[in-house]
Amino acid sequence: MRPGPICVLSLVITSSLSFGAAPGTPGGLPPDADNAKAALDKSPRHGEWVDIAVPDKKVPLKAYIVYPERSDKAPVVLVIHEIFGETDWVRGVADQLAADGFIAIAPDMLSGHGPNGGGSDSLGGQQNVMAKIREVRAPEVMADLNATRDYALKLPAASGKIAVIGFCWGGGNSFAYAVAQPGLSAAVVYYGVPPKNDDMAKIKAPVAGFYGGDDARITATVKPTQATMGSLKKTYEPHVYEGAGHGFLRAQNDPNRGVANMKASEQAWPATIQFLRDHTQ
Numbered sequence: 001m002r003p004g005p006i007c008v009l010s011l012v013i014t015s016s017l018s019f020g021a022a023p024g025t026p027g028g029l030p031p032d033a034d035n036a037k038a039a040l041d042k043s044p045r046h047g048e049w050v051d052i053a054v055p056d057k058k059v060p061l062k063a064y065i066v067y068p069e070r071s072d073k074a075p076v077v078l079v080i081h082e083i084f085g086e087t088d089w090v091r092g093v094a095d096q097l098a099a100d101g102f103i104a105i106a107p108d109m110l111s112g113h114g115p116n117g118g119g120s121d122s123l124g125g126q127q128n129v130m131a132k133i134r135e136v137r138a139p140e141v142m143a144d145l146n147a148t149r150d151y152a153l154k155l156p157a158a159s160g161k162i163a164v165i166g167f168c169w170g171g172g173n174s175f176a177y178a179v180a181q182p183g184l185s186a187a188v189v190y191y192g193v194p195p196k197n198d199d200m201a202k203i204k205a206p207v208a209g210f211y212g213g214d215d216a217r218i219t220a221t222v223k224p225t226q227a228t229m230g231s232l233k234k235t236y237e238p239h240v241y242e243g244a245g246h247g248f249l250r251a252q253n254d255p256n257r258g259v260a261n262m263k264a265s266e267q268a269w270p271a272t273i274q275f276l277r278d279h280t281q
Helices: 033-042 088-099 126-133 138-153 169-180 222-231 260-280
Strands: 011-013 046-052 061-067 074-080 103-107 158-167 186-190 207-212 236-241
Touching: 033 088, 046 088, 046 138, 061 088, 061 138, 074 088, 074 138, 074 169, 074 260, 088 103, 088 158, 103 138, 138 158, 138 169, 158 169, 158 260, 169 186, 169 207, 186 260, 207 222, 207 260, 222 236, 236 260
Parallel strands: 011 236, 074 103, 074 158, 158 186, 186 207, 207 236
Antiparallel strands: 046 061, 061 103
């Protein structure tokens, strides 16, 4: 566990690391969007869909959970998907977290919003998913995450430590969940918007953020967030990667980003795993 609250200076990282490990192996990267299904098909880990009861909801929350292969109890990481909903890619992220030793659970935040009570896969494609997710309000998101947290903490294989990670839309909600849930061990934000300044005072968990240097819409919020979190003596560790775009972990091989997205991914993911381990062991 790291010592008391700190606010770490924003980092711009330009060098590449060579890990060589394939997606789905310890020390590897999550697959990119194009290779996620193939990586899941090859995974040796146990992944399954579960239904989670949410108070005041008629339809259960569907979530994909993956277990690590280890002999002791494991910390849990809640995985919040992007604006694209529950996809093979976010399930691939969950599988990689399990490869790195965590129980990972990725709720479909559009559960019940599709036809006949369906979720992301019932909405008929990405554009419909993106339109529908804009209708999901913060109280519902927080209630779904709390229900997922409660479910996960009762798992016999869970250690009692729990963190959250989110991407894009999910990144903003990961930061928001750090405001709403004082029992979190850690929060990881990938290119998500921060909460309002007044809300940051409620944050108890350490927060790490990962951002693309060419994603000014989001990355412009880093320094003001850093200043506010620092003044509140909250732990906030932002990392900004030169030349990387929004969604760089999903788009590691984006031809429009040269090698910047891959370099950012090779730096960001090991830092993510180390941060989660530091605060959940």
